[in-house]
Amino acid sequence: MITIAxxxxxxxxHKSRIPEIINAPAVHERAPRRPLGCYYRFDVTIRPAxxxxxxxxxxxxxSPAVHRQVVRLTQALLGVRGVLNxxxxxxxxxxxxxxxxLDHSAMETLVRERFxxxxxxxxxxxxxxxxxxxxxxxxxxxxxxxxxxxxxxPERVIELHAGAEYEVWFVGFATCxxxxxxxxxxxxxxxxxxxxxxxxxxxxxxxxxxxGVYPLASPGGWRIIxxxxxxxxxxxxxxxPLLHMGDRVRFRPVETLP
Amino acid sequence: xxxIHVLAPGPETTVQDLGxxxxxxxxxxxxxxADPLALRAGNLLVGNAENAPALxxxxxxxxxxxxxxxxxxxxxxxxxxxxPLWTPIEIAAGTVVRSAATRSxxxxxxCVRGGIAVAKPMGSASVHVTTGVGGRPLRKGDVIPIGExxxxxxxxxxxxxxLAEDRGTLRATPGPQAEWFAGELHAAEYAVAEExxxxxxxxxxxxxxxxAGHMLTEGVALGAVQVPPDGQPIILFVEHQxxxxxxxxxxxxxxxxxxxxxxRPRDRVRFESVTIEQALRLLQKQEEWLYSL
Numbered sequence: 001m002i003t004i005a006x007x008x009x010x011x012x013x014h015k016s017r018i019p020e021i022i023n024a025p026a027v028h029e030r031a032p033r034r035p036l037g038c039y040y041r042f043d044v045t046i047r048p049a050x051x052x053x054x055x056x057x058x059x060x061x062x063s064p065a066v067h068r069q070v071v072r073l074t075q076a077l078l079g080v081r082g083v084l085n086x087x088x089x090x091x092x093x094x095x096x097x098x099x100x101x102l103d104h105s106a107m108e109t110l111v112r113e114r115f116x117x118x119x120x121x122x123x124x125x126x127x128x129x130x131x132x133x134x135x136x137x138x139x140x141x142x143x144x145x146x147x148x149x150x151x152x153x154p155e156r157v158i159e160l161h162a163g164a165e166y167e168v169w170f171v172g173f174a175t176c177x178x179x180x181x182x183x184x185x186x187x188x189x190x191x192x193x194x195x196x197x198x199x200x201x202x203x204x205x206x207x208x209x210x211x212g213v214y215p216l217a218s219p220g221g222w223r224i225i226x227x228x229x230x231x232x233x234x235x236x237x238x239x240x241p242l243l244h245m246g247d248r249v250r251f252r253p254v255e256t257l258p
Numbered sequence: 259x260x261x262i263h264v265l266a267p268g269p270e271t272t273v274q275d276l277g278x279x280x281x282x283x284x285x286x287x288x289x290x291x292a293d294p295l296a297l298r299a300g301n302l303l304v305g306n307a308e309n310a311p312a313l314x315x316x317x318x319x320x321x322x323x324x325x326x327x328x329x330x331x332x333x334x335x336x337x338x339x340x341x342p343l344w345t346p347i348e349i350a351a352g353t354v355v356r357s358a359a360t361r362s363x364x365x366x367x368x369c370v371r372g373g374i375a376v377a378k379p380m381g382s383a384s385v386h387v388t389t390g391v392g393g394r395p396l397r398k399g400d401v402i403p404i405g406e407x408x409x410x411x412x413x414x415x416x417x418x419x420x421l422a423e424d425r426g427t428l429r430a431t432p433g434p435q436a437e438w439f440a441g442e443l444h445a446a447e448y449a450v451a452e453e454x455x456x457x458x459x460x461x462x463x464x465x466x467x468x469x470a471g472h473m474l475t476e477g478v479a480l481g482a483v484q485v486p487p488d489g490q491p492i493i494l495f496v497e498h499q500x501x502x503x504x505x506x507x508x509x510x511x512x513x514x515x516x517x518x519x520x521x522r523p524r525d526r527v528r529f530e531s532v533t534i535e536q537a538l539r540l541l542q543k544q545e546e547w548l549y550s551l
Contacts, residue, residue: 087477
């Protein structure tokens with residue numbers, strides 16, 4: 001049994017920062033039992049973000065192990081009565097609740113109970129989404145710059161980018177933007193100094209050590225290396241964005257866009 | 259079914275209920291009435307459930323013709339309709355409810371007994387203007403069906419609504435990065451900038467120095483006050499982004515969301531720090547007023 005023990009946030013709502021050792025291996029129905037002595041260590045911080053929200057942080061690193069805890073907590077709280085919205089991010093989940101039904105300490109208790117009961121995430125069950133991409137040219141105005149930045153040919157950038165498998169860390173920012181983990185480190189490229197006023201929908205981009213795709217036309221400072229014709233946001237769909245947290249993503253180079 | 263004919267929509271009139279909850283993890287913020295107290299009060303006055311969809315007008319109202327008899331209530335700010343606010347009014351078939359530029363705050367609600375009968379994609383009738391989820395702002399010629407979902411008799415006119423009317427002070431609890439700041443936010447007066455919208459209320463005033471800490475992008479809450487590198491705070495509003503990477507010294511309290519909805523460009527505001535317990539007591543007081551209607 002995995003336990004997360006944290007101090008109560010207290011009546012005054014002060015932040016408590018308790019280094020945590022999750023000190024027992026997970027017993028998982030599908031995965032083999034981890035060898036004894038396999039310890040995970042997270043700094044779990046639970047604090048109020050507003051009078052109706054609680055921010056649960058699993059430290060300040062971006063890693064697959066941390067991300068699994070984010071997915072696990074998010075899934076554990078979906079549909080819980082009184083929980084209005086969940087905002088997963090790189091290493092935290094912000095939880096909005098109805099202050100007429102719950103308060104911070106009741107919410108914190110729910111977080112601990114549901115998180116424990118949820119068990120580890122099974123990555124094998126994740127959906128794989130393949131996105132066709134027309135790299136370079138008018139669709140990828142920054143491809144040449146990215147190649148130059150790394151001293152490689154544009155073809156090599158495409159090969160590396162399309163050769164990797166990505167995972168949607170979370171969907172956020174302003175327009176259901178999917179933050180993708182798994183960018184080959186050789187392709188990590190700083191964002192533009194001055195963001196573009198408008199980036200077309202479907203633009204495939206690199207921002208620092210992350211990959212992403214702009215679901216809607218919006219301002220943006222990531223390096224645009226190509227474009228996918230797939231519709232990544234449909235206001236009539238439920239839910240509107242095509243990509244969801246936890247999805248696996250691959251990019252497939254195509255010569256033309258329909 | 260009775261209908262409302264949109265003769266003139268006003269610059270940004272949308273159908274709103276209390277918002278589309280449960281989709282932030284997919285990147286869709288709740289949207290919903292900018293002044294939820296005015297919407298709820300208006301609905302209670304005409305005998306609707308408090309979450310019934312109504313029309314939200316922004317800064318300038320429109321002209322709406324009712325093709326049947328109806329019971330309506332105008333709540334929020336006075337848009338010069340020549341009708342008493344916070345009061346259920348029975349109108350005859352053919353009546354045109356016509357309003358103009360605001361005489362007070364940013365929003366006026368036109369609530370109709372029975373509610374507005376529109377589709378509720380993902381559980382809510384609220385228009386999310388930025389993404390188009392839930393539809394779009396009204397246009398001239400739109401015809402809006404009136405529902406039959408009233409749940410009780412209309413109430414007498416509301417009293418005590420002035421408790422919602424002071425919008426110059428925003429009470430706020432500490433934000434997740436409050437300890438990164440030295441109280442600069444609460445020391446100054448800010449003006450609401452013209453480019454404010456349902457995504458964010460942009461403030462102009464003394465720049466707040468950027469704190470030294472490095473933070474990861476994290477989830478953000480309605481009413482969060484974030485400080486980008488230029489030091490000019492932004493209050494995240496009903497169509498806010500679901501995550502953000504700027505530090506947040508404060509978060510406006512739930513009881514003052516109604517004030518946020520009434521802030522208009524060039525209004526001046528100050529922040530007052532309160533504890534979570536004080537915030538919840540203020541919310542309780544507001545709820546008691548609402549349910550006294």
